[in-house]
Amino acid sequence: MVDASSSKAIPMVAIGIKETNQWLYTNSEGRFKFTTLPPSPFSLQIRCLGYQTLEISIIELPTEFQTITLHTQNLNIQEITVTATEKQGESGTSVIDQQAMQHLQPSGFGDLLELLPGYRWEAQDLSQTSTIKLRQAGDDANTALGTAFYIDGIPLTPDAELQGNNLSSGDLKLSGRLNAGQGIDLRSLATDDIERVEIIRGLPSVKYGNLSTGAVILNRKWGASPLNFRAKADLKNKVLALNKGFTLKEHSSTLNLSTEILSYKADPRNPLENYMRSQSTLKYARNIEIGDGSLIIKGGLDFLATIDREKEDPELNYGLTDTYKHKRNKTGINLQTELSLPGTWNKNTTFKTAVDYSQNKLTRERMVSLTGPQPQPIATTTGKSDALYLPTQYMAWFERDDQPLNTFTSLDFNLARAWDSLRLNISTGAEWRNHRNLGQGDRFDPRRPISPGQGGRPYNFSKIPTLHNLGAYIETELSILLGKHQIKLRPGVRLSSMTGLSQNYAINGIVYDDWRTQATYSFSGRTLNEKPVRFALHTAWGQLSRMPNMVHLYPQEKYRDIVELNYFSQNPDLRRLYVLTTVEDVRNYDLKPARNLKKEIGMELRIGTASLSVTAFEEEMQNGIVAASSYKAQQYDYYEPSSVSPENLDGPPALSLFSKEVRSNLFSYTQYTNGATLIKRGIEYQLQTPKISSLHTRISISGAWFKTCYDISLPEYIDRSFYYGGKEYPYVGVFNTSFSQSQDKALHNTNLQADTHLTQHRLLLSLSLQTTWYEKRQYVPYNGTPVAYLDNHGIYHTYNQADASDPMLRLLQRSFTPYHFDEQKTAIDLGINLKVRKEIGDNLSFAFYVNRLLNYLPEYQSYTGATVIRNKQPYFGIELKLTI
Numbered sequence: 001m002v003d004a005s006s007s008k009a010i011p012m013v014a015i016g017i018k019e020t021n022q023w024l025y026t027n028s029e030g031r032f033k034f035t036t037l038p039p040s041p042f043s044l045q046i047r048c049l050g051y052q053t054l055e056i057s058i059i060e061l062p063t064e065f066q067t068i069t070l071h072t073q074n075l076n077i078q079e080i081t082v083t084a085t086e087k088q089g090e091s092g093t094s095v096i097d098q099q100a101m102q103h104l105q106p107s108g109f110g111d112l113l114e115l116l117p118g119y120r121w122e123a124q125d126l127s128q129t130s131t132i133k134l135r136q137a138g139d140d141a142n143t144a145l146g147t148a149f150y151i152d153g154i155p156l157t158p159d160a161e162l163q164g165n166n167l168s169s170g171d172l173k174l175s176g177r178l179n180a181g182q183g184i185d186l187r188s189l190a191t192d193d194i195e196r197v198e199i200i201r202g203l204p205s206v207k208y209g210n211l212s213t214g215a216v217i218l219n220r221k222w223g224a225s226p227l228n229f230r231a232k233a234d235l236k237n238k239v240l241a242l243n244k245g246f247t248l249k250e251h252s253s254t255l256n257l258s259t260e261i262l263s264y265k266a267d268p269r270n271p272l273e274n275y276m277r278s279q280s281t282l283k284y285a286r287n288i289e290i291g292d293g294s295l296i297i298k299g300g301l302d303f304l305a306t307i308d309r310e311k312e313d314p315e316l317n318y319g320l321t322d323t324y325k326h327k328r329n330k331t332g333i334n335l336q337t338e339l340s341l342p343g344t345w346n347k348n349t350t351f352k353t354a355v356d357y358s359q360n361k362l363t364r365e366r367m368v369s370l371t372g373p374q375p376q377p378i379a380t381t382t383g384k385s386d387a388l389y390l391p392t393q394y395m396a397w398f399e400r401d402d403q404p405l406n407t408f409t410s411l412d413f414n415l416a417r418a419w420d421s422l423r424l425n426i427s428t429g430a431e432w433r434n435h436r437n438l439g440q441g442d443r444f445d446p447r448r449p450i451s452p453g454q455g456g457r458p459y460n461f462s463k464i465p466t467l468h469n470l471g472a473y474i475e476t477e478l479s480i481l482l483g484k485h486q487i488k489l490r491p492g493v494r495l496s497s498m499t500g501l502s503q504n505y506a507i508n509g510i511v512y513d514d515w516r517t518q519a520t521y522s523f524s525g526r527t528l529n530e531k532p533v534r535f536a537l538h539t540a541w542g543q544l545s546r547m548p549n550m551v552h553l554y555p556q557e558k559y560r561d562i563v564e565l566n567y568f569s570q571n572p573d574l575r576r577l578y579v580l581t582t583v584e585d586v587r588n589y590d591l592k593p594a595r596n597l598k599k600e601i602g603m604e605l606r607i608g609t610a611s612l613s614v615t616a617f618e619e620e621m622q623n624g625i626v627a628a629s630s631y632k633a634q635q636y637d638y639y640e641p642s643s644v645s646p647e648n649l650d651g652p653p654a655l656s657l658f659s660k661e662v663r664s665n666l667f668s669y670t671q672y673t674n675g676a677t678l679i680k681r682g683i684e685y686q687l688q689t690p691k692i693s694s695l696h697t698r699i700s701i702s703g704a705w706f707k708t709c710y711d712i713s714l715p716e717y718i719d720r721s722f723y724y725g726g727k728e729y730p731y732v733g734v735f736n737t738s739f740s741q742s743q744d745k746a747l748h749n750t751n752l753q754a755d756t757h758l759t760q761h762r763l764l765l766s767l768s769l770q771t772t773w774y775e776k777r778q779y780v781p782y783n784g785t786p787v788a789y790l791d792n793h794g795i796y797h798t799y800n801q802a803d804a805s806d807p808m809l810r811l812l813q814r815s816f817t818p819y820h821f822d823e824q825k826t827a828i829d830l831g832i833n834l835k836v837r838k839e840i841g842d843n844l845s846f847a848f849y850v851n852r853l854l855n856y857l858p859e860y861q862s863y864t865g866a867t868v869i870r871n872k873q874p875y876f877g878i879e880l881k882l883t884i
Contacts, residue, residue, distance in 0.1 A: 001030040001046075001068050010048060010070060011247065012223045012254055012287060018043040018055070022346045022416060024294050025287040027252075033292075034342065038418030046070070049195060049223035049245060053097065073099055074839055079609070079691070080757050080764060083700045084115035084199075086613045086686055089488060089520050091540040091600060092135075092202025092214075098195050103764065103837055105849055105879045107237040107262060108277075109189035116199060117684040118704025118749050120770040121833055121851050123875055126237075126275045127266040127308070128176035130186040134201050134214050135617065136680050136708040137745035137775065142594055142624035143678070144183030146212030146546040148204075152220055152300070154334050154354045155210070158184055159467060159549035160404030160435040161360070164442035164459035164556050172364055172398060172450065173310060173324040181551035188306060188328075190279045192230060192241035193258040195221045201684075202617065203540040203598050206473040206492035206516050207412065207429060212546035212596040212621065221245065222285050222298070223254050227884040234877025238263045253286035272311040279304050293341040302356075304330040320367035321395065332356035348414040350429075353407075360402035360439070366450050369393045373568065377561035378446040379581040380457055384564070386652075387577040388447065396450040402461060403439035408432070425477040427492075433469040437461040437550065459556045468500040469547055484525035491517040496593075498547055504589045505553070512593060516542025531608030539601045545593045552591060552625055552672040558584040560667050565639035567653060569646050576652040580636045586671045594674070596621040609690045616683050624676030628714050631732050633794025635664045664793050666732050668719065675714035682706040696756055703750035710745070711780065712738040717790070720811055733786035733812035734799075742780040748773040762839035770833060775826040784814035819863050827860035831872070843883050850876040 001010045009030025016023040017038060026032045046054040051070040082103040087093040094116055106112055110130050114121045124130060131144035149156040163180040179185045198217040200208075208215045225245035232239040243258035259280040266273055280303045288295040305328065312322035334354035341347040373389040412429035441461035444450060475492030494514045501508035522536035565578035602615030639658035686702040716738045720729050753768040786799045789812055803809040832854040837847040857870040 001026045001032065001048075001070060003070060003072070010051070011252075012285075013046060013048040013051075013070070016045045016047075018045050022340065022342070022348070024340060025296065027287075027289065038423060042418075047196075049221050050225045074762070074842065080755070082755055082764065082766060083688070083702070083753060085688070086604065086611070087198065088604070089522075089536070089538070090200070090202070091204075091518050091538065092200065092602070092615055092617065092684070094199045094201065096197040096199070101191055101194065101197075102881075103766065103835060103847075105232060105835070105847055105877060106191045107232065107234070107239055107264075108187060109191055110186040112191065112197060116201070117686055117702045118682070118706055118747075120749060120751060120772065120831075121768075123236075123851075124187075125266065126187050126264040127273060127310075129179040129182070131179070131183045132186060132216070134199075135619070135682055135684075135704075135706060137706045137747040138708055138710065138777075140624075140676070140678060140710065141182045142546075142621065142626075142676055143213050145181065145549075145625075146214075146544070146594060146596065147183060148208055148211035148215045149184050149189075149218065150208070150215065151218045152298070152334070153336065153350075153352055155408060155433070156184060157210075157406055157408075157433065157435070158182075158404075159433075159469075159547075160406055160437050161358075162402055162404075162437055162439070162441070162461050162464070162550055162554075164400060164456075164461070177308065177326065181549060187275065187277065188304060188330075189218075190241070190260045190262070190277065192260045193220050193243060193256075193279075193281050195219050202600055202615070203516055203518060203542045204544075205490070206475050206494040206514065207427060209431070209471040209473065209494050209496055209514075210433070210469060210545075210547055212544045212594050212624075220281070220283065221256055221258070222283060223256070225256075229882040229884075230879065231881075232877060232879040235875055236265055236268060237877070249286075252288070253284065256281070256283040256285075272313060274309065276307045277305070290339075290341075293339065296338040296340075297335075298337075299335045300333070302330075302332040302334075304328070304332075320369065321365055322367065323365045324363075326360070326362045328358060328360045330356060330358040344417065346414075346416040348416075350412045350414075351410070352412075353409045355405075355407050357405050358403065360400070360404070362398075362400035362402070364398040364450060366396050366398075367393065368396050368448075368450065368452065370452065374452050375563055375566060375577050375579070376447065376449065376452065377455070377559075377563075377579045377581055379561075379579065380559075380583070382581060382583045384578065384580050387561075387563075387579045389568070389575065389577060390448070390452055394448050396444070396448050398442070398444045398450045400442050401440040403437060405436045405438055407434040421481040423477075423479040423481075425479075426475075427477075428472075428474040430472040431470070433467075433471075435467040435469070435550065437464055442556075455559045455561050457556075457559055464550060464554045465502075466500060467550060467553070468498065470497045470499060471495065484523055486520075486522045486524070488520040488522070489517070490519075491515075496545055496547065501553070502589075506590045507548070507592055512545050512595075514543045514545050516540075516544075518542075528607050532606075534604075534606040536604040537602070538604070541599050542597075544596045544598065546596075547593045548591050548625060548672070553587065555586055555672065558586045558669045560584060560634065560669075562634065562636045562665075562667075564637050565641065565655065565658065567639075567641045567644070567658075571646070573651060574646050574649050574653070578639070578655065580634075582634060584632075584669055586669055588671050588673050591625070591672060592623065592674050594621060594624045594676075596678075609688075611688045612686070614683065614685045617681070619678070619680040621676070621678040622713070623674035624678055625672055625674060626676040626712060626714075627670050628673050628675050628712070629668050629670050629717055631666045631668050631717050631719070631790055631794070633664055633790075633792060634667050635662065635793075637661070638663045665728065665730075666719070666790055666792055666794065668717070673714065675712055677709070677711040677713050679709040679711075680706070681708075691757070696758055698755045698757070700753045700755070701750065703748070705746070705748045707744065707746040709743075711742045715787075718786075718812075718814070724808060724811070729808075729811070730792035731809065731812060732790045733814075734788040734790065734796075735782070735786050735814075737780055737782040739779065739782070739784075739814065739816075744776075744778050744780070746774075746776040764837045766833075766835040768833040768835070770831050772826075772829040774828065776823055778823045779821050781821040784816060786812050817864075819865075822863045824863045825860075827858055827868075828856065829870075830856035845881045845883075847879040847881070848877065850874055 013026040084094040133139040196219040200215040204215040224247040230241040241260040246255040262277040264275040283300040309325040336352040410431035439461040473494040518540040520538040524534040560582040600617035643659040684704040689699040833851040835849040
């Protein structure tokens with residue numbers, strides 16, 4: 001293995017046999033040798049940091065050693081691919097390599113999603129959390145949480161991250177900033193240390209677990225490389241990145257260092273709100289030859305720091321203090337070994353272990369101003385007690401100490417063998433995941449709350465038990481060659497279980513099985529205009545399961561505070577506030593994993609370097625996890641303040657002096673349960689043409705049609721909050737349909753990209769026409785009549801025809817505007833993006849982009865009859881890269 005420009009040997013190059021998944025590395029002299037080879041034809045895959053990835057088809061075995069030449073990743077080479085490509089033989093998998101990422105000029109992982117079928121460029125708002133969405137119109141928490149992220153085979157998990165009390169997110173400035181229970185925050189993923197990304201939108205292999213949507217496989221840079229420095233600036237972001245790969249110990253081991261810093265301002269004119277990210281990585285790898293086999297040892301140390309802060313300008317906030325700061329420090333260490341032993345059966349054993357620990361600290365300070373004294377209960381146990389009044393102005397503070405600790409260990413074993421017309425690959429493995437939170441949780445002074453009247457209390461995260469997730473799988477890949485035809489089957493099953501929970505939890509110790517299978521038929525060997533032709537059909541079917549995490553299993557207790565007596569006097573010595581406090585356990589012991597059934601069928605046609613792929617899919621999740629509201633009746637005593645005159649009092653009055661009335665009211669609470677329904681259907685397509693020599697241009701067309709149905713299978717309770725006859729309205733309506741969440745969404749998107757590559761000028765120019773033909777939304781129709789109602793004693797009554805005529809009960813019916821259930825359709829949205837990259841010699845490159853350079857946004861009539869006028873501004877940035 002030699003460098004094309006220097007003819008020097010390249011050590012630590014990864015070479016794999018695609019059909020048998022057998023991998024090894026070149027030695028210090030750049031040599032490699034497979035002691036056992038499958039019958040030809042087969043394919044060699046060659047990967048090395050800083051060089052073009054190669055795939056070589058071996059039709060006949062060579063009789064002597066062959067020299068393979070690798071070209072560095074620059075614009076001198078003839079073929080450049082700067083879009084995501086569909087992985088051959090895999091269910092709905094997009095591959096994004098380093099060249100595509102460099103040309104995209106990303107600030108973080110969220111920018112890469114533009115390359116997926118059905119997506120387009122959108123400006124990333126790093127002032128709020130960002131989660132992934134796959135194969136859908138709209139977005140939801142179950143999709144984001146159900147997408148698993150793996151970095152070098154190690155899962156990245158949010159399962160131990162927590163959120164505590166039920167205080168107002170607006171007062172805490174947490175709106176849009178809470179991510180616990182909703183998946184990985186894409187803001188925390190930098191791209192400069194990533195070499196290759198696989199985004200599995202379809203059916204993942206059973207070796208990937210604890211997911212219900214798909215998987216994102218991130219492979220980082222390993223191996224020797226020059227010193228790379230990247231500086232990027234756009235309207236809101238500034239990025240600096242540095243990485244270098246060293247060769248150690250006579251080329252038998254390597255050391256990689258990388259660091260990246262990002263600064264983001266939602267409004268460059270406002271220095272009081274910004275988001276910062278710093279990420280550093282140290283990675284060591286060594287290849288040890290063991291006879292004809294090899295042992296690969298890899299270890300990594302990672303550090304991530306983010307700061308999200310906001311401060312109100314005192315000059316615009318009447319001089320009052322109002323600050324928010326969320327600081328995160330995460331440290332991770334991982335070790336993995338891979339032992340490969342060739343033979344009649346090629347054997348591969350991989351052991352992985354990793355630990356990551358985070359210190360997430362959220363602090364909030366605020367000057368609270370009230371219009372008058374306000375009751376503030378402080379009891380932390382169920383019972384009746386005296387409470388206090390808040391002053392009209394005070395300084396409040398809030399702190400959330402979140403310290404998730406995650407441990408992962410896995411052992412995987414692979415056997416592969418090839419015969420003349422049969423190839424067999426058997427994979428099996430087991431894993432253990434441990435999730436713990438060591439943080440002190442939500443801390444604040446209940447006597448001076450930051451959210452008056454919200455009823456929250458401090459909550460210690462460290463008292464929550466540890467979660468244990470166990471998983472095991474077995475998968476067989478069988479490939480049958482029948483001349484120019486090939487049939488590939490990949491059935492497998494994964495077993496998952498949560499252990500160590502209280503016996504009250506129905507999920508404890510239950511084993512859930514996910515059966516998944518993929519089948520592919522391919523035909524090759526023909527030519528068209530002297531170009532090889534390959535045609536393939538594939539289908540996939542399988543079940544995926546996502547276990548609940550700490551947020552779902554251990555929510556904080558619900559504090560219900562009912563003021564029984566509010567005797568307020570201008571004389572502080574005569575005041576009395578008497579409160580009934582009820583502490584409700586809102587844990588759902590019947591909570592189960594969210595399960596998704598996925599089906600798809602697709603075709604792929606390749607003629608030379610041209611390719612066309614089309615995939616149709618359907619997904620159905622009937623028990624997604626959702627926070628659902630319900631109501632419970634609470635009986636309490638009401639003491640009439642006006643029944644006692646303050647004239648004869650010399651202190652707080654006794655309760656016996658007041659006239660008393662026993663009342664009962666309905667009070668709401670929220671509980672996580674399996675009630676979300678999510679149905680996805682769609683078609684994805686991608687076309688890539690060969691390079692048009694006369695124009696030095698390659699055309700790519702990708703897009704998708706998505707239709708997504710969102711629903712809640714649980715009853716919806718609607719409280720009519722008003723007074724009737726001088727008293728609170730005593731009923732709550734029960735509806736079978738959620739008027740706000742039961743809706744269908746659809747979109748159709750097509751992106752056309754022309755990549756012009758002028759080799760002699762080392763210039764790459766991309767012009768992208770991104771079109772959303774339409775977006776649709778329609779609420780599921782219903783007549784607004786409840787199916788039942790609850791009275792203030794919590795008794796359930798069926799709502800009948802006679803109730804519709806009752807003066808009070810008919811108020812439960814909901815009325816809608818005539819167009820409420822009409823289809824809402826957005827007109828075409830067309831934008832043109834431009835990206836340019838120019839290399840100046842072998843060491844310096846300059847790039848810039850202008851997204852939304854031109855727009856076509858016609859006016860249209862909304863479903864209400866109003867005229868919608870749209871306007872979107874261009875967004876641009878520049879980048880400089882230095883290689884030494």
